[in-house]
Amino acid sequence: MIDLHIHTIYSDGDKTVEEVLKMCEKRKLEYISITDHNNCEAYYDEILKNNNIFSGIIIKGCEINAEFQHKAIEILAYNIDTDIITEWREKYYSIDQIKNNTKKIYDRFLNILDKKGIIYNRENIRPQKDEKEYIERPIWEEIVKHPENKDIIGEEYFNSLGIFFRKEITNPNSEYFLNRVGTFPKVEEVVDIIHQAGGKAFLAHPFEYKFDDTIKFINDLTQKVELDGIECFHPSSSDDNKKNILIDYARKNNLYISGGSDYHGKLKPDIQIGFGRGDLSISKDLIEEWL
Numbered sequence: 001m002i003d004l005h006i007h008t009i010y011s012d013g014d015k016t017v018e019e020v021l022k023m024c025e026k027r028k029l030e031y032i033s034i035t036d037h038n039n040c041e042a043y044y045d046e047i048l049k050n051n052n053i054f055s056g057i058i059i060k061g062c063e064i065n066a067e068f069q070h071k072a073i074e075i076l077a078y079n080i081d082t083d084i085i086t087e088w089r090e091k092y093y094s095i096d097q098i099k100n101n102t103k104k105i106y107d108r109f110l111n112i113l114d115k116k117g118i119i120y121n122r123e124n125i126r127p128q129k130d131e132k133e134y135i136e137r138p139i140w141e142e143i144v145k146h147p148e149n150k151d152i153i154g155e156e157y158f159n160s161l162g163i164f165f166r167k168e169i170t171n172p173n174s175e176y177f178l179n180r181v182g183t184f185p186k187v188e189e190v191v192d193i194i195h196q197a198g199g200k201a202f203l204a205h206p207f208e209y210k211f212d213d214t215i216k217f218i219n220d221l222t223q224k225v226e227l228d229g230i231e232c233f234h235p236s237s238s239d240d241n242k243k244n245i246l247i248d249y250a251r252k253n254n255l256y257i258s259g260g261s262d263y264h265g266k267l268k269p270d271i272q273i274g275f276g277r278g279d280l281s282i283s284k285d286l287i288e289e290w291l
Contacts (some may be wrong), residue, residue, distance in 0.1 A: 002031040002282045003274045004059060005076065005204070005231065005260025010045075011036035011063075011132050014265035017045040020273070021053040027274045029054075030284045031291075033061035033078060033260070037132065038093040040082035059291070063204060064194070066187040068221060072170040072180055073209060075190050076231060076258065079291070080199035088193045092185050098131045101183040106135045108178050113139075116175070118153070119146040136169060136178070137161060166210040191225040200228035200290060202258050206246060208236040215249060222253065229290065233259020235276040256290040 007013030008020055015023070017034070024032050032054065034042040040062050042048055051058070062077045062085055077085065091097075113120060124145070126138045140161045143149050150158040157164040168176040194201040203221065211217045221227065232246035250257050259282040263273045270277055 001027070001029055001274055002284050002287060003029055003260045003263070003280075004031065004033040004035070004061065004078065004258050004282075004287065005063070005234065005262045006032060006034050006273060007036055007063075007262070007264045008034055008042050010034075010039060010041040012134070012264060012267060014267065016047070017042050018047045018053065020263075021047065021051065023273045024056065025054045029274050030056045031059060031287060032056060033059040035061040035063040035076055035260070037063050037074075038065060038089055039132075040080070040085050043082045060199075064190050065184045066190040067181065067184040068187040068224070069217075070172040070179075070181065071209070072184060073187065073221075074204040075187065075194065076202040076204045077194040077197070077199045078202065078258070080194060080197040082197075084197035085193065088197075092183075095131055101180075102128070102131070102135045104183070105178055105180070106139070109136060109139055112176055112178075113143070116152060118143060118149050120149075136165065140164075163210070166208060170209070187221070188225055191227065195226070200256065201225075202229040202231050202256070203227055204231050205234040205236045205262065206230065207242050208234065215245070218249065222255075227255060229256030229258055231259055232257045233280060233282045233286075234262060235271060235280070238277060238279060257286045259286070 006020055008015055008017050020034065036042055043060055059078050060080050060082055062080060064075050064077060066073055066075050120142045125142045128135060128138060144158060157168065168174040169178050171177055191201045203218065206214050206218055230246055230250045232243055232250060237243040237246055247257060261271050261273055261276045261280055263271055274280065
């Protein structure tokens with residue numbers, strides 16, 4: 001069993017590298033990849049460099065934010081030279097660049113909320129835990145403290161920042177769209193740097209984005225960039241035959257298959273390493289084709 005989509009404290013997970021390795025060993029995973037957002041810092045952690053905890057195989061990975069058709073998507077990079085990715089990331093994800101982009105998004109979001117008549121107290125918006133945390137989360141935590149906002153936003157969105165983020169915040173047709181043009185690199189550049197780093201580029205969790213037509217979006221993307229594969233196994237594709245739809249697409253279009261739990265810890269409390277929401281169970285045979 002494998003899990004090629006795991007986050008640690010080096011991005012928005014809440015477990016250390018050591019804790020993650022212990023969990024993976026306990027669950028007898030055979031292959032894993034730590035795929036923190038826009039950085040490879042986990043692979044420079046002394047615990048991982050001198051790993052004597054996890055007995056399986058560790059595939060060096062990273063999950064990189066990218067822009068395509070004015071939408072925010074993620075590309076998973078596997079089998080990468082982490083030094084190459086680390087040097088490149090400074091162009092978009094240095095501390096100063098992140099702080100600058102965060103300020104822009106913060107102001108845009110509050111401006112939209114004001115126009116929609118959403119109630120919040122600016123002084124009560126907590127600071128980010130660190131520069132890697134999306135600024136939308138602390139703002140959202142303040143919004144949902146006011147029950148009257150439910151009627152404005154709608155119950156589904158009020159109860160889930162994740163759904164609101166995918167359907168509205170990153171949707172260019174939405175009134176809540178936070179235009180990130182210029183804050184994320186173009187997907188062409190992301191795929192290119194992954195290949196320069198000797199790695200393979202996979203579209204992360206296609207059904208997570210809540211597109212009206214997911215397959216059309218993948219078609220558009222594969223016509224634009226040379227993707228190596230698709231993350232077919234993911235909690236977002238575990239129902240309504242979505243997993244098989246992605247597997248069938250990948251097979252027909254000569255794309256590799258990958259998968260993972262997208263483990264974050266308390267941020268996604270219903271997701272477990274290796275098991276997702278309890279039924280992930282990805283065979284290592286699927287990735288041995290491309291390793």
